Amino acid sequence: MRDRLKDVYNVVQEVNVLDSQDAANLALLARPELGVTFTKLHCWRLVQFEKCVFLDADTLVLKNCDELFEREELSAAPDVSWPDCFNSGVFVFTPSVDTFTKITEFAVQNGSFDGGDQGLLNQYFGDWATADIKKHLPFVYNVTAYASYCYLPAFKQFRDKIKILHFAGKLKPWLIQFNSQTKTAATPNEYAHAQDLIQHWWTIFCDNVHQSLTDNMAGLAGALAQLRIGVQRTPEQEQYENLMRRQCWESGQIDYAGVDAFDNIWKKITQTLEAKPDKEAETGSS
Template sequence: MIISFKCSSVDSTERPSLGNPKREAYATILHSAHVYVCGAIAAAQSIRQSGSTRDLVILVDDNISGYHRSGLEAAGWQIRTIQRIRNPKAEKDAYNEWNYSKFRLWQLTDYDKIIFIDADLLILRNIDFLFSMPEISATGNNGTLFNSGVMVIEPCNCTFELLMEHINEIESYNGGDQGYLNEVFTWWHRIPKHMNFLKHFWVGDEDDVRRKKTELFGAEPPILYVLHYLGMKPWLCYRDYDCNFNSDIFVEFATDIAHRRWWMVHDAMPKV
């Protein structure tokens, strides 16, 4: 089932490119477990290092403790508590059981525009200009599909209701929110891959491609705008090397250069 839907009757391409910064925010979400708290804290630090002064909003559920919430608040996140949304097609206790909670982003109607970011990425260069882009703007994933790790969205209760209305019907190609959202937002707008560059060496990558990717991961000043950490996360590894090297399953995500960059952002955080 494929649905193409716009909340507003106004063509988004005709909207003014300059919005109200007070009604624009970066947002992320944590639910079910605290394992991504460190990632969200570093992501907030990277946004501030990029020079952005937009609001930082994080959606959390009751599984995120007061201790972890205090750390998130210290990093600059404004906390909104939500009720999780279960993926009805997921197995109990599976990794994707609650990832439809991301739909709650569309309920942030006190903002006109949201740049959603996954909690396992870093902003290396200012991306505030994406607030001038329409919903949904994202990088390509495979062919005609987009990656939901970085998305420009326009909060709207009727969009949220649409997402919920078809939750039992739509088949997600990857079993998660990314596949579901691709079925709904078929008219998405492509932004360059440097806006959500995946830390990943594909099986078919030749030596020259791998070398160029490694240079991008470590370039100073940064060339990439956003670096997305796939595989085992830096805060779950040792400081001095990328533990993705320790597993044949995850070695395609391994690079000490990108790993060190995450820790540089971590170490630049103010000491509380």
């Protein structure tokens, strides 16, 4: 996997905080619940760069965002759930070992109010909401893909201006049921407003990523490598996609309008009941 990533990125730096003998590892002994948070903090150690923009793995860049490098630390967009806090899925920062050490020490002493990196960073950069409006990124740089009744009209109105889409929460494109033969994603009804954007993620995956994956890769990458894109599905392929569909179901991503429609569920229940052995008949025959 590292070799494949090196074909795409200029720098591939492995971060494994549990094995590193540094300040974060020592702090982890005192605050083990912040393990994932400390992993993100390592971005401040990229001191070979003057300015950086952090992007969560569940973001999708839709337009050029080079102008972000003109912003100062710490610049971020408001979080939709509490706009006086920033969302830590996208932020501009200045690498510094000193800053890394200070945030690590702050984490050990104060923890995180939400148990993750977003709560910690909002506590450390506590004046973000009031000190400098220039550090407030426009929402188009970190638009959450889910919608509520209060901002769905705005999502539709300004969708063409979105620069970075953030699949925050349960909505992850790679967990949505995908038909490898037709190359289409079965977007749940509650995310219909973002159907084309979810499909865009899968199109990028099919065109630019899938051919770089191999079966001997670990985890999700190895599983996705088994997809046979654009061809008739084999029994093994259908078995794999049924497994993915079950994972989608268990994570709340249910295709009510498709395979998981009520008629199909009722049909399966009926078939199961009809196939059940008649215990009374078995008892009588014995």
